[in-house]
Amino acid sequence: MCDGYDPAKCTTVSEMLARLGDKWTVLVIMMLGDGPQRFSDLKRMVVGVSQRMLTLTLRALERDGIVERTVHPTVPPRVEYALTDLGRSFSVPVKALGGWVFANHEDIQSARARFDERNAEAGPKLIKLG
Amino acid sequence: MCDGYDPAKCTTVSEMLARLGDKWTVLVIMMLGDGPQRFSDLKRMVVGVSQRMLTLTLRALERDGIVERTVHPTVPPRVEYALTDLGRSFSVPVKALGGWVFANHEDIQSARARFDERNAEAGPKLIKLG
DNA sequence: CAGTATCCCGGACGATACTG
């Protein structure tokens, strides 16, 4: 993929992957898939997210042009978040990836079971990551 | 995507995304795309990776059934890593995602530039994640 | 060669308190 070799683009790929890999980004994108949502609604829908992390996640997505932030100057303030065209476009390959995991869930689980079985008796080793 | 709602599958999606989001997984998968590679060859190809992280990354991928580890009982030892069928299948949506970033690189960069421009004068704020 | 063991640091993330 990074064969034609544009280092800048490869860096961006890593950045977007890291973004997807963080704890809340994909959930937020999914919740915005059905239309715009207010901050507090998102906070309720994305169970477990802290105010801080929701803000951070939305800011990062806004910076990348995936999400658009609209402030309605009312009292109390009303802020809506929506996917941009770029965001909706982005969600296509993201959903494809999610779909792949759904489709291959059995294979993954059985592979893990076999691995854990084989390495059952072994000592503590350094099996981390996960 | 997680609408039909199988919590176990959604958890697996998060796990695989977290895996992709870590620092070396995608690079390793790409390097194995052209065929099997020895541990030390991978270490040379994936520039900057430490022995520890390469081992950890490969172990996690092996556990998930994405990569297969073959030990040739010679002296000195020869260990080869290769993508499994599942791994090659997995790399399809992964490459699609990478391809999307390549195709939309301009849009992302300009979105970032505009965001940073708008928030130039502002104080330190809490803009992290990135 | 292909690991494993240990130490260490920075940053992701959570909890809490405060504000326009």
Added chain:
DNA sequence: CAGTATCGTCCGGGATACTG
């Protein structure tokens, strides 16, 4: 309501040294 500021914890990941 929609944030921001601050503090503390945990762990991803790097550096180094050792081994079959």
